[in-house]
Amino acid sequence: MEIERSVTVGVPVDRVFAYLSDFTNTTEWDPGTVSTERVSGDGGLGTRYRNVSKFLGRETELDYLVIEHVPGERFALRGENATVVANDTMTFVRTVTGGAGDGGAGAEGTTVTYRADFEFKGVAKLAAPLLAPAFKKLGDEAEQGMRDALNRLG
Numbered sequence: 001m002e003i004e005r006s007v008t009v010g011v012p013v014d015r016v017f018a019y020l021s022d023f024t025n026t027t028e029w030d031p032g033t034v035s036t037e038r039v040s041g042d043g044g045l046g047t048r049y050r051n052v053s054k055f056l057g058r059e060t061e062l063d064y065l066v067i068e069h070v071p072g073e074r075f076a077l078r079g080e081n082a083t084v085v086a087n088d089t090m091t092f093v094r095t096v097t098g099g100a101g102d103g104g105a106g107a108e109g110t111t112v113t114y115r116a117d118f119e120f121k122g123v124a125k126l127a128a129p130l131l132a133p134a135f136k137k138l139g140d141e142a143e144q145g146m147r148d149a150l151n152r153l154g
Contacts, residue, residue, distance in 0.1 A: 001118040002115065022043055029149035033053050035052045051079065073091065089115045094110060
């Protein structure tokens with residue numbers, strides 16, 4: 001099961017990366033997140049987070065590990081519990097809007113692409129195909145939440 005969404009905002013890439021790579025901020029932009037706490041680390045490679053999310057009316061806890069941290073470019077985590085492995089990757093691209101045709105230098109912005117891959121374990125594998133509509137809704141809501149939160153940074 002895969003969810004992928006892209007969001008473009010008029011906020012510099014360094015600010016967007018700093019905000020999204022602090023995974024405790026998921027409570028501000030991911031409507032499914034109940035809580036996220038940093039368990040260990042400084043936010044960089046090897047940092048561990050405990051995330052509690054609500055999905056289809058049930059709370060589930062995932063332990064996440066930061067597996068890639070390239071400032072301004074890429075941030076990836078691997079989350080796991082007894083029924084699922086989640087691989088979340090965010091890529092960041094600097095954008096420039098305006099400028100060339102209107103004589104200005106343009107405004108810096110960012111396009112973030114968020115991809116979440118879910119691999120179900122055991123009997124949960126059997127239910128996975130039935131969950132596709134719920135995952136699509138989750139992705140749509142997270143995309144809007146991310147857009148709103150990032151625009152507040154600007």
